[in-house]
Amino acid sequence: MMGNLFSIFDPVAMFGISLNWGASLLGLFLIPWVYWVGSNRFTKMVSLVMNQLHLEFKILVGPGGSGGHTLIFISLFLFILFNNFLGLTPYVFTASSHLAVTLSLALPLWFAFMFYGWLNHSTHMFAHLVPLGTPSILMPFMVLIETISNLIRPGTLAVRLAANMIAGHLLLVLLGNQGSSCMSSSILSILILTQILLLTLESAVAVIQSYVFVVLASLYSSEVV
Template identity: 70%
Template sequence: MMTNLFSIFDPASSFSLPLNWLSTSLGLLFLPYSYWVLPNRFTVLFNLITSTLHKEFKVLLGADYKKGHTFIFITLFVFIMFNNLLGLLPYVFTSTSHLSMTLTLALPLWLSFMFFGWINHTKHMLAHLVPLGTPGALMPFMVLIETISNVIRPGTLAVRLAANMIAGHLLLVLLGNQGPNVSSSILTLLIITQILLLTLESAVAVIQSYVFAVLATLYSSEV
C-alpha cells in the first residue's frame, strides 16, 4: 500500500521522458502580466511582496548589504512558491517534493557561501567555529559541533521543504481516496475537510518558500 501511496510522487512519465519536470517552468507563464502598460492586481500584489521581502532581507544581511544582494533570495522565494502552489493543482507534478530538486537549490547555494567565506574571510570563518566565551577545555568539542551543524545545513534546508510538501499531499490523497467508500453525510464532511486542508497547504507552500529564502539569507550573512 505504501508503494502505491508514494507512487503519486514518482517523476516517471510517458514517452520514456521525464516531461513532468517541465512543471518547474510553469511559473514563467505568469511573467507576461508584469509587462502590461497599466499594472493589474497581480502585478501590484507581486510588487508589494517583492518590496517587502527586499526590506526584510536587507535587514537580515546587515551592514555588509550592497545594492542587488537581495535579488537572488527574492528570486529563490518566488521560484519555490510558484512550484509549491502549482503542485496543489490537479495533474501538476510537485517538483519541490523531491530531494533531487530541493538539494539542487540548497547545495550549490551553501557551497558558494562556504567557498566565498573561507577564501575571503578565513579568520572570521575560523572564529565562528568557537563562540565567544567558550572555555578552553570545550573548544575542540565546539569546533566539532559547529562543523557538523554547518555541514548539515543544505540537507536540513532540502529535507524541510521536501518533507512538508510530501506530508500535505499525502494527507490530501489519503482523505480523497476514502470518498467512494463513505456515506453522503460523511462525504460532505470530507469535502469540507479537504477544502480546509487545501487552504492550509496553500499557506504552508508560501511559508516554506519564505523559510527557505530567509535561512539562505541568514547563512549568507554569516560569511
C-alpha cells in the same frame, strides 16, 4: 497501498525523458500576458511584495551585503512559491517535494557562501567555529559541533522543504481516496469539508515553507559577508 500512495511523487518518463519535471517552469506560462505589457494591478501587487521582501532580506543579510543579494533571495522565494502552489493543483507534478530539486537549490547556495567566506574572511570563519566565552577544555568539541552543523545545513534546508510538501500531499491523497468508499452523504460532506480546510492549510504551508527556506539561506549568507 503505500506504493500507490507514494506513486504521486514518481516522475513519469516518456520517450526516455522525465517530461513532468517541466512543471517547475509552468509558473512562467501562467503569468498573465498583461504583466509583461505594462503597469496594472497585478504588476503593482508583485512589486509591492518584492519591495517588502527586499527590505526584510536587506536587514537579514546585513550592511555587508549588496543589492544583488536580495535579488537572489527574492527570485528563489518566487520560484519555490510557484512550485509549491502548482503542486496543489490536481494532476500537476510537485517538483518541490523531491530532494533532487530542493538539494539543487540548497547545495549550490551553501557551497557559494562557504567558498566566499573561507576565501575572503578566513579569520572570521575560524572564529565562528568557537563561540565567545567557550571554556578552553570545550573548544575542540565546539569546533567539531560547529563543523557538523555547517555541513548539514544544505541537507536540513532541502529535507525541511521536501518533507513538509510531501506530508501535506499524502494527507490530501489519503483523504481523497476515501471518497469512493463513503456510503453516507453526511460522511462524504465532512470529508469534503476536511479536504477544503486541509487545502487551505497547505496553501499557508506553501507560503511559509518558501519564506522559511529563503530566510534561513539569507541568514547563512549573513554569517560570511
